[in-house]
Amino acid sequence: MRYPDIEIYLRQASLPAIDAWLGEMLDAAPLRGAGRGKWHTRGHHAGHEVPVLLVEKAADGFASLWLDSPLTPWLRDCDCARDAATRLGCEVRCSLGGWQPGDEPDRFWQVLPDGSEGAIDWPDSGQ
Numbered sequence: 001m002r003y004p005d006i007e008i009y010l011r012q013a014s015l016p017a018i019d020a021w022l023g024e025m026l027d028a029a030p031l032r033g034a035g036r037g038k039w040h041t042r043g044h045h046a047g048h049e050v051p052v053l054l055v056e057k058a059a060d061g062f063a064s065l066w067l068d069s070p071l072t073p074w075l076r077d078c079d080c081a082r083d084a085a086t087r088l089g090c091e092v093r094c095s096l097g098g099w100q101p102g103d104e105p106d107r108f109w110q111v112l113p114d115g116s117e118g119a120i121d122w123p124d125s126g127q
Contacts, residue, residue, distance in 0.1 A: 001075070001076070002075045002076075003070065003075065003076050003077060003127075004070045005065075005066065005068050005069060005070065005071055006066070006067040006072055006074055006076075006077050006080045007061060007064060007065070007066045007069060007094065008064075008065050008077055008081045008092050008094045008127075009058065009062035009063065009064055009065075009079060009086065009092065009108075010059055010062060010063045010064075010065055010084060010091075010092055010093040011062050011090050011091055011092070011093075012061070012080055012090050013063065013088040013089075013090045014088075015031060015039070016053065017068055017087075017088050017089075018031065018065070018088065019031055021084070022041065022043055022052060022089060025045075025073050025083075026043025026044060026045055026050050026066045026067075026072070026073070026080075027043055027044050027045075028041045028042065028043030028044075028050070029041050029042070030054060031052070031053070031054055034053070037045065037055060037057055038053065038054070038055050038056070038108070039053070039054040039055075039056075040052060040054070042068075044073055044086050044115065045069075045072055045073055046071055048069060048071040049069070050067055050068070050069040050072055051067075051068040051069065052066070052067055052069065053064070053065075053068070054066075055064045056088050059122075059123075060068040060122070060123055062082075063111070065084075067080070076097070077094035077095055077097075077109075078088065078094055078096075078109050078111070078117075079090040079121065080092040080094070080118070081093070081109065081111045082111050082124070084093050084111075085111040085112060085113050085115075086115070088113075089113045090113060091110065091111070091113070092111045093108045093109065093110050093111070093122060094108065094109050094111075095108060095109070095122070096109050096115070096119060106119060106121050106122055106123070107119055107120070108120055108121075110122075
């Protein structure tokens with residue numbers, strides 16, 4: 001099932017590395033400042049525009065990367081998180097799936113650059 005958008009959380013990923021990855025995956029121009037601690041650009045995938053927003057220090061030392069389109073190279077947040085962890089060499093977190101009322105709001109999926117991954121409680125994960 002394809003998600004309507006993608007949001008992942010990056011720990012200590014460099015802006016040049018993110019730019020290079022987004023450039024390769026989405027043919028995106030480098031991120032540009034969009035206010036204090038915010039960066040944006042637009043990429044393209046399968047002939048469709050993909051708006052991108054990066055918010056530094058979104059949560060507990062992580063930056064939020066939001067791709068506001070259902071038409072990305074990744075079907076789900078966890079697919080994007082796996083690619084980002086490998087390509088950017090950093091820890092990445094994302095939601096466990098599509099959130100619904102009654103779901104645990106603090107349960108996330110964690111992917112490490114070495115390929116290990118699993119469900120965690122965030123912020124109580126001790127990381």
